[in-house]
Amino acid sequence: MDMIVGMSTTVERLTSTAPPARHASRWEHRVAHAITLISLPSGLWRLGLAMGFPLGYTADGYQTICPPGFWGPAYLVLLAVVSESAAFLSLGLVRQWGEVVPRWIPIMGGRSVPPKAALVPAWLGVAVLTVLWTPLLAWWAMPADDMTPTGHTLVGFLYLPLVAWAPMLATLAVAYNRRHRHH
Template structure:
């Protein structure tokens, strides 16, 4: 049995009782990952037995996903899903209970990170970045109806695509569960990851320097995508054939969607600068109702982290399916989203370390020495 060495259970319990549920993620994420794995493993058993709805079965071109598992055979993949799901539920519960030797803990941590990476980064496609970008529109369409040829929201969030969202959510649960367990094994605070023997975080100046380099990467990487989409909207076939541009011009809304994505990417680049700017820490004067007040840490870290994660499967999908038959600009610029993700993720982490205060659970951290 691995002992919890961060805080006495009674103290941790009193603290947890005074915090919101999402702040207690180390306590419930393991159970949530186990429940999710049991649910998906049970579905795998159902599909193995011949049940309908296998989410990667061959389907018409308009409803295919870009997942690496798309088009796979249920008699091959479904049993693997069943075994991995049920085994994952057992491992997640073992993590929660702290069962196992030191060597077993290392193995469970490895399994946890493999599950987290597979479910969040490698199996999904561009669905998550599209959901982040067009989520507000989907809410509007739910009440007004979907314009164009689509037959309602169900024609956008069909089962093959919805399944990828479910898998992504499971990957996030496994990420949280594995991180909490890894910190527990290493006698770190499960909430902040600090350890009394590791010393302070890097200095503010060091973190700013790292952050500026990361922001530069995050802003430069999507430029090829932004430039090509704006050029197409203006009528220039940059990186594509004139015939393909004509097809897009004849398809209602196609060029407008590309332009919207390019504009959203550019706005995201501006916001990314906030991770290394004063206005990213203190509300500027032009936000009059908040001017001079500190920007909540989560307001910057949470959305930036989400975007940095969902960029990875979208970029990998373009890498695996790269096809320059109609021109290099259709997919090649999107491969640079992998660099965008790395830059945004690095800048966000540096911002988080630079601004985080003392942990309310372990008490470590606090005000930095201004000279550092």
């Protein structure tokens, strides 16, 4: 009998939903939504390249960035989708699904999300994004032999907002940690 009661308690603990932590503030929601928007211009630009538009590249430069055939455009589409999906995940730091797994997800649905399960990927994301996008601060000093002057300027303006992604994500991670510190 004790074994059945013990199993019952374990099952209840694993399937119960924890009460949500303090709700994210309005500014946190705005930052998370801004992250999804700052990655959008570069993603749309990549989709344009994948559709065959040189969008600021010289003929040779375009062949380098988007080789003919299936894989060149497919890579650009995949890169756009992965980038926007990664940006979308920042919403998990301010939404309910960052605290409790949605019920429609098999096996895990309804369970509490351990704060580390959200914070570790967030901080890894901060590190990767810092390495990827901080060099864009020097975009205007970088040579662009494969681009037209107008294209170089345009791409700079499309990609420069990505520099803000890492600090914005870090801000959300700190705020998430504060909200979940005592849970």
